[in-house]
Amino acid sequence: MVEKVLLFVTAVFMAVGCTYSRPQIDMKWDCTPQQRDSIEFAYRHHFTENCNFLVSGDSVMLLPQSPADVMQSLGDTAWVVENDMVVVADIVRIPGNNPDSVWVKIARDQMTIGWVSEKTLLENVTPDDPISQFIHIFGNRRIVVLCCIAIIAVAVMLLKTIRRKKARIVHFNDIDSIYPTLFCIDMALIAIVYASIQHFVPQTWQEFYFHPTLNPFSVPPVLSAMIVGFWGLVLLGIAAFDDAVHKLEWFESVPYLFTLAGMAMVVYLVFAATTMIYVGYPLFAAYVVFAFVKYRRNRTYKYVCGKCGHKLRHKGTCPFCGARNV
Structure with missing residues (x-):
């Protein structure tokens, strides 16, 4: 019986020890709904605003409009190319626009800034860490x-x-x-x-x-x-x-x-x-x-x-x- 209990405890410890702990947001915290969403997004998607990325793909097209207006008119576009350093400026969700329901606003500099879907972004960038x-x-x-x-x-x-x-x-x-x-x-x-x-x-x-x-x-x-x-x-x-x-x-x-x-x-x-x-x-x-x-x-x-x-x-x-x- 003791052996079974020890085996069970060991299995539970290994299962828990294989993952990062989920952030526990206390309701008493002075957090706005946007801040709570940001914490939850960072846990699920592993990045958030102000994260730096290095462009590893050949090029990425950035849309200047807000994601809600993308379906109406493309307008002028900007491009970032391989080895460009970009930073996440904003993140929005578009309900009912699967699989591109998450759009990310990234910037290389003040003149090169725009929106790209999360899927396209992650396929063409790597985190800015050796x-x-x-x-x-x-x-x-x-x-x-x-x-x-x-x-x-x-x-x-x-x-x-x-x-x-x-x-x-x-x-x-x-x-x-x-x-x-x-x-x-x-x-x-x-x-x-x-x-x-x-x-x-x-x-x-x-x-x-x-x-x-x-x-x-x-x-x-x-x-x-x-x-x-x-x-x-x-x-x-x-x-x-x-x-x-x-x-x-x-x-x-x-x-x-x-x-x-x-x-x-x-x-x-x-x-x-x-x-x-x-x-x-x-x-x-x-x-x-x-x-x-x-x-x-x-x-x-x-x-x-x-x-x-x-x-x-x-x-x-x-x-x-x-x-x-x-």
Whole structure:
């Protein structure tokens, strides 16, 4: 009975912790109806007046009239183009004008100002934040296709590298360091958390996209896990780089680091895709076991070369300097 109660409480906590809290507007607050509507709009649409955007589309046409007059006459129009910075000046609703029931007045400067539907606006702008722009760039389908092509090329290179007995590669012929293994595991974990957010609580991701942060203590727990994983990835990457540079010659460390990055990219795409069909969760558990088993086998160095000092798993010819160890 106790176990069931704990399981229920845990499930409720996880469900609540996956979303941003809804703003509670106390009736005692000294708020006008317009202010209440503005707070509710910001919660549902993730932006409000005075928000800044960067135009990412080729161009956006702005109508000079109020939205109620758009159906009557277009009049003169203004345009904003790619890389223009705009600010939200006003927001109105037009009942019965679905799907364009929300119209937004944006301004680039005092001379370039006008109205555009919310749908058109969000399709052609990104929030004025480096993190949001980074998310937008790597969420572009063309970028994803190019990344897939690059990853296929990296995978081919990895297969060729594995065939070379002397080549160093994470999981297969790794260096005596836990950091590359943890780096790949952390990348898989980030992919699972990201895909889970996109699949189960997309509104949480939308709010993070419009108001990003690298502070794990100011967001819901599920986003905190992803941000902590990101910071862990940075630290593990630095540690893996340092170990590779100090434990390998420069002509070995460079290809090793490239293959490590390629392996991490492959791991990310595999787990991001499989999590959407629920296969990623058991696959992650299997991958963690596989990674640690391979690490344990790779670190079993019993001997040291008497000439160059490299660690060896068995006696014989040193693969690094060619010296004979008996």
